[in-house]
Amino acid sequence: MNIEIVDIKVPEGGNIIIGKTHFIKSVEDIYEAVVETNPNLKFGLAFNEASGKRLIRVEGNDEGLKKLAVENAKNIGAGHVFVLTIKEGWPINILPRIKQVAEVVEIVLATANKCQVIVVETDLGRGILGVVDGEKPLGVEGKEDENERKEFLRKIGYKR
Numbered sequence: 001m002n003i004e005i006v007d008i009k010v011p012e013g014g015n016i017i018i019g020k021t022h023f024i025k026s027v028e029d030i031y032e033a034v035v036e037t038n039p040n041l042k043f044g045l046a047f048n049e050a051s052g053k054r055l056i057r058v059e060g061n062d063e064g065l066k067k068l069a070v071e072n073a074k075n076i077g078a079g080h081v082f083v084l085t086i087k088e089g090w091p092i093n094i095l096p097r098i099k100q101v102a103e104v105v106e107i108v109l110a111t112a113n114k115c116q117v118i119v120v121e122t123d124l125g126r127g128i129l130g131v132v133d134g135e136k137p138l139g140v141e142g143k144e145d146e147n148e149r150k151e152f153l154r155k156i157g158y159k160r
Contacts, residue, residue, distance in 0.1 A: 002121045003129070006075050010112060011068055014042075014087035017098070018072075018109040018117065020128070021082050024049060024057065026103040030082060031059040033097045041089035044069035050079025050125070062087070076117050078126040080105075092158075109133060 010016045021030070027047040034043055044065030047057040056073050060066040065085040073083040086094070091110035098104060109115060113134035120129050141149070153159040 004119045004121065005132075006117045006119055008072050008075075008109075008115045008117055009068055010115065011065060011085050011087055014065070014085060015091050015110065015112045016072070016115070017084040017086070017091050017095070017107065018076075018128075018131070019082050019084075019098070019107040020080055020105040021047065021101070021103045022080050022105055023103045024052075026082060026101065027057040027059050029101045029103060030084065030098060033101050034084070034086075034094055035061075037094045037097045038089050041094065042087040044085045045082065046070045046073035047082045048073050048077070048079050054079070060085075076119060076126070076128065077121075078119060078128050081128060 008016060027045060030045055034041060042062040042065060044060035044062055044067065045058065046066070046069035049055050049057060056070055058066055058070055060069065065087065069083045069085045073081060076083070095107065095110060099107065108128055109131045111133045115134065116132040118129040118131065119126050150159070
């Protein structure tokens with residue numbers, strides 16, 4: 001058994017969602033879930049097949065984001081993993097719908113932060129053990145930080 005840390009490339013000004021799913025039709029169903037939720041979202045989707053041809057299946061509406069999703073999926077190299085790179089939208093808006101896709105087993109990451117995937121490799125193949133999302137905390141929120149957080153959420157329209 002070998003353990004590898006894979007640095008994930010997040011699109012500049014965008015976000016990434018990584019999850020586990022279990023069937024070849026996942027790539028089309030996740031695509032539909034995204035466009036049905038936010039047709040203006042720019043995205044690339046890559047899905048690693050775990051059997052058969054074992055291809056990286058690709059969908060999306062932005063060539064650069066598709067290429068980045070494929071690069072990340074290839075570097076992770078684990079079967080039944082999908083990588084969704086997005087711009088012009090937020091994971092919070094599409095995650096509920098993605099979670100409703102029948103084949104989706106788990107979401108392991110949704111972030112705009114620097115991140116890593118911890119991958120294990122055995123004689124059978126590769127799998128995701130976990131993720132590292134961002135950096136460790138530097139302190140505890142004070143009153144000024146609380147006010148900044150509340151103002152930010154209202155500014156971007158997530159709270160009234």
